[in-house]
Amino acid sequence: xxxxxxxxxxxxxxxxxxxxxxxxxxxxxxxxxxxxxxxxxxxxxxxxxxxxxxxxxxxxxxxxxxxxxxxxxxxxxxxxxxxxxxxxxxxxxxxxxxxxxxxxxxxxxxxxxxxxxxxxxxxxxxxxxxxxxxxxxxxxxxxxxxxxxxxxxxxxxxxxxxxxxxxxxxxxxxxxxxxxxxxxxxxxxxxxxxxxxxxxxxxxxxxxxxxxxxxxxxxxxxxxxxxxxxxxxxxxxxxxxxxxxxxxxxxxxxxxxxxxxxxxxxxxxxxxxxxxxxxxxxxxxxxxxxxxxxxxxxxxxxxxxxxxxxxxxxxxxxxxxxxxxxxxxxxxxxxxxxxxxxxxxxxxxxxxxxxxxxxxxxxxxxxxxxxxxxxxxxxxxxxxxxxxxxxxxxxxxxxxx
Numbered sequence: 024x025x026x027x028x029x030x031x032x033x034x035x036x037x038x039x040x041x042x043x044x045x046x047x048x049x050x051x052x053x054x055x056x057x058x059x060x061x062x063x064x065x066x067x068x069x070x071x072x073x074x075x076x077x078x079x080x081x082x083x084x085x086x087x088x089x090x091x092x093x094x095x096x097x098x099x100x101x102x103x104x105x106x107x108x109x110x111x112x113x114x115x116x117x118x119x120x121x122x123x124x125x126x127x128x129x130x131x132x133x134x135x136x137x138x139x140x141x142x143x144x145x146x147x148x149x150x151x152x153x154x155x156x157x158x159x160x161x162x163x164x165x166x167x168x169x170x171x172x173x174x175x176x177x178x179x180x181x182x183x184x185x186x187x188x189x190x191x192x193x194x195x196x197x198x199x200x201x202x203x204x205x206x207x208x209x210x211x212x213x214x215x216x217x218x219x220x221x222x223x224x225x226x227x228x229x230x231x232x233x234x235x236x237x238x239x240x241x242x243x244x245x246x247x248x249x250x251x252x253x254x255x256x257x258x259x260x261x262x263x264x265x266x267x268x269x270x271x272x273x274x275x276x277x278x279x280x281x282x283x284x285x286x287x288x289x290x291x292x293x294x295x296x297x298x299x300x301x302x303x304x305x306x307x308x309x310x311x312x313x314x315x316x317x318x319x320x321x322x323x324x325x326x327x328x329x330x331x332x333x334x335x336x337x338x339x340x341x342x343x344x345x346x347x348x349x350x351x352x353x354x355x356x357x358x359x360x361x362x363x364x365x366x367x368x369x370x371x372x373x374x375x376x377x378x379x380x381x382x383x384x385x386x387x388x389x390x391x392x393x394x395x396x397x398x399x400x401x402x403x404x405x406x407x408x409x410x411x412x413x414x415x416x417x418x419x420x421x422x423x424x
Contacts, residue, residue, distance in 0.1 A: 027125035028303035028424065030289040030296055031065065032391035033058050033214050036228045037282040037379045040144030045225045046283040049216055051080075051087045051143040055095035058287040061214040062137065063101070066289075066301055071102035074133040077124055079116025079140030079383035080109045082147045091141065111152075111383070114350060115312065115409045115417035116140050117286055118386025122419055124290040125307035134295040140383035141285035149281060149382075156412065167262055167318045169255040171412060172247035172278070174320035175351035176271045177259050181319075182357055186272040189352035190240040193277035193376045195366070196349060200373025201233035208372060208399060212391035230282050230379045243274035262318040277352040282379025286387025305394050308404070308420040309335040315414045321354045323416020324408040325361025331406065331418040339364055342420075343402035346389045348409040349374035358408065371396060385409065390421065397423040 035054055038045035046054065055078060063070055078092040092107030112119040117140035124136035155162035162168060179189060203209060204227055215226040247255075248271040256269050289301070296303055311330045315323045324347055332338060339362050347358040347370060359369055372392060375385065386409060393405035408418040 024129045025131060025292055027128040027290055027307045028293060028296060029305040029307065029390065029394065029421070030291055030301045030303055031062060032288040032387065032394050033061055033212050034286040034384070034388045034391050035216050035284045036213050036225050037284040037381060038225055038229050040281040040283045040379065040381065042145060044145045044283060045229055046216060047145040049224060051141055051146060052091060052094045052098050054143060054216065054283065054285040055091065055141045056098035057216055058139070058214055058285055059095060059099035059101060059137065062287060062289060063099070066299065069299065071104050072295065072299060073101070073105050073135050073137055076105060076107040076137045077120040078107070078109050079111065079120050079386065081111055081113055081116055081142060081382035082152045083109050083111060084147065084152055086143060086146045087141070112415070113412040114348065114380070114382055115386060115411040115415060116383040117388065118407060118409055118417050118419055119312065121288055121290065121387060121390055122310040125310060128290055128292050135291040137287055137289055139285065139287035139387035142381040142383045143283045144281050144381060145283050167258040169259045169318065170247065170250060171320055171350070172273055173251055173255045173259050173269065174318070175273050175353050176247055176269050177263065177266070177319050178321060178357050179272045179353040180266055180270045182353065182360065184272065184353050184356055188356065189272050189277040190237055192352040192356060193240060194235055194237060196370065196373040196376040197232055197235040199371065200231045200377035203372035204228055204231060208395065211395050228378050230280050231377050235276065240274065240276040243276045245271035246274050246278065247271050259318055273351050273353070277376060279350050279375035280379035282381050284381035284384045284388065286384045286391065288387050288390050303424045305421050305423050308422045310419045312415060312417045315416065317414035320412060320414050321350060321410040322357060323414055324354065324358045324410050324418065327416035327418040328362055328406050328408045331420050335420050342404050342406050343368065343400070344371060344393055344396055344405040345369040346393050346405060346407045348380065348385055348389065349376040350380065350410050352376065354410050393421060394423070
């Protein structure tokens with residue numbers, strides 16, 4: 024097996040994924056194509072050397088349908104020899120594309136791939152793709168398939184995280200994200216989104232709410248209490264009878280935001296980089312995807328990271344930075360508990376609670392964030408993890424070159 028190197032990782036800024044959001048006017052294909060154009064320009068890239076473009080997309084229909092990855096390649100004006108494919112592993116899609124690209128490069132099947140993802144949640148709303156997990160009553164009852172928010176609240180209940188605990192985590196996520204953005208720590212990787220005339224539509228993340236405090240979060244109502252009362256709590260408690268009742272602590276303020284965005288990561292062999300005059304920024308050391316209990320659903324990231332460490336022959340002490348997608352505050356708190364790690368080295372620049380979670384794009388975005396931060400700190404290794412619907416978890420271990 025040869026090494027799979029990361030040569031660059033870029034993303035769009037993130038904005039509210041609803042009507043009125045800054046990026047709502049931009050078609051999903053252009054969110055992704057703009058990043059491909061930026062990669063070509065940044066590296067004077069001969070696009071004919073790219074052997075595939077793999078993009079995650081959780082709702083691949085309507086504006087995002089018909090193999091949006093190949094459409095983005097065409098829209099960016101890349102060489103006609105470049106193919107494209109989209110995949111859906113729910114919230115882990117963007118990181119799964121990185122892992123697949125690394126596996127293909129490592130095995131020698133291909134030498135240069137662009138991975139990443141996109142999600143225009145303002146144009147293709149959450150849940151648009153349907154599916155049995157939420158919309159087939161027979162499947163839902165048979166498998167006790169409760170919504171993710173019920174699982175997040177169940178984690179909080181079992182682990183003893185109070186409303187104050189999850190709100191405090193959310194306040195810190197907002198503070199860190201605003202600090203990182205305002206100090207230019209994201210600027211290397213964030214590619215401005217432009218209109219057809221070249222004018223900038225959005226240059227920096229605008230979903231962050233730096234004035235968030237405990238008082239404002241405390242005034243928000245629990246998002247999943249009513250849903251739980253419709254029978255979903257009872258289904259979850261049937262699997263966890265030791266829990267008397269679910270404490271519904273998650274709100275829009277301590278859960279990931281619905282946003283639009285895209286990401287792109289160049290992954291290639293050492294020889295491909297030399298041929299194209301590109302210097303590697305990092306390498307993929309190990310990756311893994313697992314499945315755990317689909318009822319609590321969101322407890323997979325910790326075990327996935329532990330398995331990734333085992334594959335690499337490392338321990339948690341060997342990791343300088345940890346990045347867990349903040350789908351819900353309790354997911355990040357459980358992750359730190361599972362791995363015995365401190366918040367001081369986890370999500371050091373905030374996370375999806377502050378910046379939002381454009382489902383298919385987030386994994387690739389986290390790669391760009393940790394690469395930039397490893398370089399800024401002159402640190403060595405980072406672990407990226409996400410929880411995934413159906414009880415799955417995904418992790419990727421990155422080492423700076």
